[in-house]
Amino acid sequence: MRRISLRVPDPGIAATANAVRLLRPATTDAVPLPVCILGRVCALTLATAMLVLAPEGPLAPTPVAAQQSEQVTLEVAPITNAAPASRVRLPIQVRPRDGLAKNSFIRIRGLPATAALSEGYAIAPGAWAVPLNALPSLALIVPVGLEGKSDVVIALVNVEGSLLAEATTTLTITRQAPPPAPPAPQATAPPNSTTRALSAPQLAAADRQRALGLHTRGEEQLGRGNIYAARQFFERAAEVGLAESALALAATYDPAELARLKVVGLKPEPGEARKWYEKARELGAADAEARLRRLDGGR
Numbered sequence: 001m002r003r004i005s006l007r008v009p010d011p012g013i014a015a016t017a018n019a020v021r022l023l024r025p026a027t028t029d030a031v032p033l034p035v036c037i038l039g040r041v042c043a044l045t046l047a048t049a050m051l052v053l054a055p056e057g058p059l060a061p062t063p064v065a066a067q068q069s070e071q072v073t074l075e076v077a078p079i080t081n082a083a084p085a086s087r088v089r090l091p092i093q094v095r096p097r098d099g100l101a102k103n104s105f106i107r108i109r110g111l112p113a114t115a116a117l118s119e120g121y122a123i124a125p126g127a128w129a130v131p132l133n134a135l136p137s138l139a140l141i142v143p144v145g146l147e148g149k150s151d152v153v154i155a156l157v158n159v160e161g162s163l164l165a166e167a168t169t170t171l172t173i174t175r176q177a178p179p180p181a182p183p184a185p186q187a188t189a190p191p192n193s194t195t196r197a198l199s200a201p202q203l204a205a206a207d208r209q210r211a212l213g214l215h216t217r218g219e220e221q222l223g224r225g226n227i228y229a230a231r232q233f234f235e236r237a238a239e240v241g242l243a244e245s246a247l248a249l250a251a252t253y254d255p256a257e258l259a260r261l262k263v264v265g266l267k268p269e270p271g272e273a274r275k276w277y278e279k280a281r282e283l284g285a286a287d288a289e290a291r292l293r294r295l296d297g298g299r
Helices: 016-022 035-053 132-137 193-199 205-223 227-240 243-251 255-260 270-282 288-295
Strands: 073-076 079-082 086-089 092-095 105-109 121-124 127-131 139-142 148-157 163-173
Touching: 073 148, 073 163, 079 086, 079 139, 092 132, 105 132, 127 132, 139 227, 205 227, 205 243, 227 243, 227 270, 243 270, 243 288, 255 270, 270 288
Parallel strands: 079 163
Antiparallel strands: 073 092, 086 139, 105 127, 105 148, 121 127, 148 163
């Protein structure tokens, strides 16, 4: 039997007919190959051509980039310092803001029960809920006489109540040196009601709207029995020039008004009451004069 040498075609030639033609023996006395062998050789030739010509085909592994969602974090100061009867900024940063669920909010727990925030609303004693868009102007309002340390827990929560991120800050409230006593007012003849009305400052529309908003929040705190927080809102509105707020602030120090409100455990301060009644009179409050006379024992 003659030995037949087979030559594998070049991988670039994919035609089956060419592959079969190359498999013929060199001599004229060719011995026919079995059909099964010929079929196997053709299949091997085609498979080799496919592997060479298509390296990026379905058998090539496809790299898959693993993607991880960015973690949401809260950035707060580790220590927040404040003083009694003060207002301090409470900076809270949420990173990143993009992709947060709608209506996500900040929940703050561990505040002193008598403290208040300038934004959001109270959900429990010492606990507040603050919307994310109010964070740039968020401030802590510390009442008079409050001192000590508190561990405040700040959490980012979605509308379903799931916790997204959490951070803590230590609130430290320490007493500062008392300011010097104001000079005694000079004794002058009290102006009549017409003079006071003409000299009372006129608020711009935007200032009056802002002062009325502060006054409303003070009344809310007063209705909850939080006298210290109410004083902070009334004082801010009175400084803008709202006479009603100066009158309401004076009432929180007036012994007669505290008794009328049935406030227990809060010491009256007639000196502060007189100061703010006089301020209310300057701003044009009609009832300020009568309350001053009552505070002075009817003189």
